[in-house]
Amino acid sequence: MSAKKPAPLFAQRPRPRCPVCGEASYSAAGTHPQCAVRRLDEKRMKLVRLEAPQAQTKNFVPLTDMSPWNRVCPSCHAPRYARKNICTCGYVFASTSAPLIQNGEES
16 A cells, blocks of 8 residues: 555646735635735724824723713713712713793793
């Protein structure tokens, strides 16, 4: 019994290599779909990072970390207790109480 394999009858065409990861590509375009998405996302994320001001990201608190008794000030993005009507930055929160009665009439 021989361990040698016979030579192939037809020569196979070499598969194109993905320019992003260097692996053999199964895509007709020559680039894996996930590699193309990763390449496009890198360009977009660079633009997003340049546009985001550093001062806003420093004071930002994600809403998932907030308790139900806090709210975020739209002016300075600082968490404030829900019953406080005025933030330390001077922003006045809108009141959700009943409408005021002036001169005996509702407005």
